[in-house]
Amino acid sequence: MNTRDDSTSSVGQVRKQDFTFGEDGNELTLDCGRTLAPVTLAYETCGTLNADRSNAILVCHALTGDSHVAGYYSPDDPKPGWWDRMVGPGKPIDTDKYFVICSNVIGGCMGSTGPGSNNPLTAKPYATNFPVVTIADMVRCQRRLIDHLGIDTLLAVTGGSVGGMQVLDWSVRYPNRVRSAIPLATTTKHSAQAIAFNEVARQAIMADPKWNGGDYYESGRPEHGLAVARMVGHITYLSDESMRHKFDRRLQDRCELSFDFEADFQVESYLRYQGNKFVERFDANSFLYLTKAADYFNLENRHGNGSLVAAFSRATCRYLVVSFTSDWLYPTYQSRTMVKAMKKNGLNVSFCEIEAPWGHDAFLLPNERLSTLIRGFLDRVGNDVIGGDHAL
């Protein structure tokens, strides 16, 4: 039960679960051609799966997210899951109606198998012997989890950013298993600029001598490199306007410029803080793998032989596509391109560009318009499938 002083209802206490597969010979074959076993996925569920298993919604997290999507691990948890404002009883993704699943991606470091996991062949962390995984590999793993949970068809798959890439891949890879898809603030392929930012972040990690070719789990982690990598990424999640609102040129704990190389400005102090906080929770090798997966993602090449229209010809689900005006990492023109390709296939698509100053991060922030759109879309999709009364 949520006893915190917040005005919204919560799914309350949740627990981290895990699912392991591949040990029985049913190993995972990856895009790179290698196989992987065993594979563990950390996941969380909120709400109750209904009798005909038709109310399941898969939430895909973004680059460095985790399976903890809503609620609290314990009564004294200081903060809830990363999308708690969207997922919960009475919330847009209403856990009184829907059964929500969120799993940590393969390659990650939040409980799922990744480069920091033990390689059973060596009894040491995989490090860079871990195979380079793709968005498709992440989706393949999620499908195994959905199978394991006995769910044939997902009512919806949703997620923003790199989570949105998984949503798009789901919708064309397993069209029979997805009734609707809600890709938010995402793209069908990284632009050169997006690749460039990721590459600089990777280089920052690999330039840190402590990275040591990825083999640092005993010798000490490349914290400085990872902090710089996070700082680079963080700028791309905000916007010129949001940074002006939030920081402008305000000084940090001082009235005058320092005339040294300490943090003079609040924005410098903020970035340093974000970088340092990140290294406490994230594995540098995972950062390399996940950014690479994002850079490799190319829906039209993967599913359409170079044609985005052909790629979406495989899809059958309804879409709600949302972009944000100030998102310069995956700008609206990229969403428009995907919407056009969907529509050329006669798919049922709702598209909205939401006016928001907060940059790419907007999909994670309070936004009445986004909440209304997702709630309404799920209501319509849900009515068709699980009935107007949403009977469990």
Next chain:
Amino acid sequence: MNTRDDSTSSVGQVRKQDFTFGEDGNELTLDCGRTLAPVTLAYETCGTLNADRSNAILVCHALTGDSHVAGYYSPDDPKPGWWDRMVGPGKPIDTDKYFVICSNVIGGCMGSTGPGSNNPLTAKPYATNFPVVTIADMVRCQRRLIDHLGIDTLLAVTGGSVGGMQVLDWSVRYPNRVRSAIPLATTTKHSAQAIAFNEVARQAIMADPKWNGGDYYESGRPEHGLAVARMVGHITYLSDESMRHKFDRRLQDRCELSFDFEADFQVESYLRYQGNKFVERFDANSFLYLTKAADYFNLENRHGNGSLVAAFSRATCRYLVVSFTSDWLYPTYQSRTMVKAMKKNGLNVSFCEIEAPWGHDAFLLPNERLSTLIRGFLDRVGNDVIGGDHAL
């Protein structure tokens, strides 16, 4: 003489000169309160100063530029000075008419006094004992050089980016010594986003153990950190559109994704190349000092007690302000703000936003519109001052 196979005329062979001051007790007092002596400026001149010394144009270089603005150091030089397309006989800044001066900024590493210079008190490089300098300090040094050359009033001061900041500071600091000013692709103060990118670049350098608190001149330079810093900066000089044109998602020397952490995409390879090339020519401490000077620049605080209109009330010169549509480092709205403040003071201002896809770098690239604007503006200013025949 330029014997190269290019179709444009050149100022031919030029030489790097230097000017040292402050040794006679006439030391430089800096914004930080410290004094510095001796101070050396590396500089270059092209063209001939006319009899009444009225045809001098000062060109201010950008962040990591140098005094080598046009022509060639030797007949076998592979490439000319950084603004050779703009400066030379018959070119927009026509050295048949004008006497062009370009000096390397204080704090730099291309011949002027900076953190890599010997501290006369210790006979070792200053390193981080070098005082934190400002755009104003750079301009004060340039004024000493102009004094030394016997020039009372500059016909024009021009430059792009951080060079444009120097132009703006010149125009309000020494209004009686500047007839016209051409700030290009610049701003009166860094946005939080611009500070953020510089801070990440600085953190990349300082995270490199070889940086060693700035004391690396004997132990070996922080090449990895500096390369990452340059990569960050480089992205901000381009644009989403220009990177798509130049690289898109094309692969580098391969037909398939590598599924490792080598450079798969051309844009990755390009950035790595730019980073590595940069460390050959630039000093990491200078990069820290120059980015800090850019972040500190704030024309309205410095000259207008917080009001940009008040700051420009000191100015008397004509202005040509130019911005570029795809420059997201110093976007057009920032130029519009300065133009508005100039106009509120009744100043004679021409403003043009040039349609160009190449991002912030556009001011350095071939651009007929920019050439025409600068040529025409200088013609008008020159006609008023040095006569219609531009008699030398």
